[in-house]
Amino acid sequence: MKFSLVAETLKFMEGTTKRLELTKYLVDLFKITPPEIISHVVYLLQGKLRPDHEGIEMGIAEKIAIKAISKSAGVPIKKIQQEYNKLGDFGQAASKILEQKTQTTFLTQDITVERVYDTLYKIAELKGARSQDMKMKYISSLLNDATPIEAGFILKIITNSLRLGIADFTILDSLAIAFTGTKENRGMLEHAYNVSSDLGKVASAVAKNGIEAIKNFQVAVFSPVRPMLAERVKSPQEAHEKMGAEFAAEYKLDGERVQVHLQGEKIILYSRSLENITNYYPDIVEKISRAINAKEVILEAEAVAINEDSGEFLAFQELMHRRRKYGVTKAVSQYPITVNFFDVMFVDSKSCLNLSYKERRKMLEKLVKEDTFAKLVPMIIVKNDNDVEDFLENAINAGCEGLMLKQLDGIYKAGARGSNWLKIKREYRNELGDSLDLVVIGAFYGRGRRTGKYGALLLGTYNNETDTFPSICKVGTGFTDESLDQFYQILSDKITIKKNPRIESGLEADVWFEPEVVIEIVASEITLSPIHKTAMDTIRKGSGLALRFPKFTGRIRLEKTPENATTDQEIISLYNGQKRAVQEEKKQNYL
Numbered sequence: 001m002k003f004s005l006v007a008e009t010l011k012f013m014e015g016t017t018k019r020l021e022l023t024k025y026l027v028d029l030f031k032i033t034p035p036e037i038i039s040h041v042v043y044l045l046q047g048k049l050r051p052d053h054e055g056i057e058m059g060i061a062e063k064i065a066i067k068a069i070s071k072s073a074g075v076p077i078k079k080i081q082q083e084y085n086k087l088g089d090f091g092q093a094a095s096k097i098l099e100q101k102t103q104t105t106f107l108t109q110d111i112t113v114e115r116v117y118d119t120l121y122k123i124a125e126l127k128g129a130r131s132q133d134m135k136m137k138y139i140s141s142l143l144n145d146a147t148p149i150e151a152g153f154i155l156k157i158i159t160n161s162l163r164l165g166i167a168d169f170t171i172l173d174s175l176a177i178a179f180t181g182t183k184e185n186r187g188m189l190e191h192a193y194n195v196s197s198d199l200g201k202v203a204s205a206v207a208k209n210g211i212e213a214i215k216n217f218q219v220a221v222f223s224p225v226r227p228m229l230a231e232r233v234k235s236p237q238e239a240h241e242k243m244g245a246e247f248a249a250e251y252k253l254d255g256e257r258v259q260v261h262l263q264g265e266k267i268i269l270y271s272r273s274l275e276n277i278t279n280y281y282p283d284i285v286e287k288i289s290r291a292i293n294a295k296e297v298i299l300e301a302e303a304v305a306i307n308e309d310s311g312e313f314l315a316f317q318e319l320m321h322r323r324r325k326y327g328v329t330k331a332v333s334q335y336p337i338t339v340n341f342f343d344v345m346f347v348d349s350k351s352c353l354n355l356s357y358k359e360r361r362k363m364l365e366k367l368v369k370e371d372t373f374a375k376l377v378p379m380i381i382v383k384n385d386n387d388v389e390d391f392l393e394n395a396i397n398a399g400c401e402g403l404m405l406k407q408l409d410g411i412y413k414a415g416a417r418g419s420n421w422l423k424i425k426r427e428y429r430n431e432l433g434d435s436l437d438l439v440v441i442g443a444f445y446g447r448g449r450r451t452g453k454y455g456a457l458l459l460g461t462y463n464n465e466t467d468t469f470p471s472i473c474k475v476g477t478g479f480t481d482e483s484l485d486q487f488y489q490i491l492s493d494k495i496t497i498k499k500n501p502r503i504e505s506g507l508e509a510d511v512w513f514e515p516e517v518v519i520e521i522v523a524s525e526i527t528l529s530p531i532h533k534t535a536m537d538t539i540r541k542g543s544g545l546a547l548r549f550p551k552f553t554g555r556i557r558l559e560k561t562p563e564n565a566t567t568d569q570e571i572i573s574l575y576n577g578q579k580r581a582v583q584e585e586k587k588q589n590y591l
């Protein structure tokens, strides 16, 4: 397949922010893509070569790409740099430079998707001291045969700056329309994606064998399952309203979620966002198999830092010391953990997702032989509000965030936030202290002491119906000088030239970001807002919801993807809960 067909689609897609139009371009492209290479096209559209959990990264620095352009176009590096500074878009700058060259040379051959993909794959696999030169040679060879537009997109892909703003949902919609004729089948494709976490694999199956192939998608070891999420509740009463009389309550530990895949000797650990985190937990790899009674399993656990002397749970931040390239071994002995299992997804070739919580917990209790390192998350069956209150008190005293409440007959809904699981934190019970996880979507430059840094961040919620990030507040308090520096650094490679189409905001930020970083915020109240877009038109026509007196808590939620952020729906229920509380208070005062 000619790469020009992909490049043309990318060009059209860059010109729009409307999801319907993006979908249409994708449908047209998918229909003309040979099924054997559709997975490659899907990965390239996302600027990837394989799904994230395989950890294959292109990792080309702009400096090398500029050298390659210079070599291919015979133009000095300085001139390329100037063009880049002027246009602010790496791909466009490259196209422009290479255009001047094509006017004087002949293109030797059509460049194909297969060649682009294979070359990029070879580049990603290159390691070692001499790899930079080889990488440059490969890139130059592609640039020599590509048209300027193609070259621009190839360079954007390899430098990780292709920012189309297409979400997984949009790709799933487009696949459903292209290969099953209707968007109605999106749900089935989504299920396949939820159990495989591999959009390319889903695309390839539906393109080759239609919807039947999708029905056969199964959970498998070393292919992470998209995790199930919980809705929040404020009180035991609300939990009882949602779940009925009897349900399970587990400690909600404040650590890192780890999906443990084990087959014989081989162990791979995935984070909540399905990144391969095996390297950070050599202690789990070393100790876990002796605690597990099966040859092939997928289990879920929370890894929690502990005080070895007292056995007390420590806060999540302690685990972050392990997030480093070198010196992990030292961090492992300095910051010991326990692994606390709470679910089972797969045992000896069989998926457990459709079993009830009760059945899964029973299996888990048989599978895990507890020792000083491997534990089962403490659980009780609760029958009334007092049980919940008491257990919550115990959990908080043990250093936990709160409780997870789980429906006894609920199945494991991969990739979904549903009312089969609820979470109750102590802070939710304090009217003014609700903590929210919000996505950083933009920033405003600071003044005074904050000159040269960001003075305030623009934050958004996640609307899971429209798959967008509407703005909910601007936050400028709660930051230390250190955290401001840290933000400036973290956010510098998330900057986008234009606002990502998934961001909805009535404010014009000084800088827009790719919606990727999630931070924790507390606020005093949720109010109606004519400016912010969260839950727009839901409570009142023409109004959204906003936070009053938002404050950064100091926690950057590294383990959360933007789609795990607080949703519009959650804000609406907090808003309604707050209204109810005010009415209650008025009634009390009146009486």
Ligand code: AMP
Residues within 6 Å of the ligand: 230, 250, 251, 252, 253, 254, 255, 256, 257, 272, 302, 342, 377, 404, 423
């Ligand atoms: P939150 O991050 O507030 O949405 O809460 C969900 C997270 O709580 C999960 O992703 C897990 O990392 C963590 N967690 C702690 N204890 C449990 C438990 N018993 N069951 C499920 N998740 C838990």
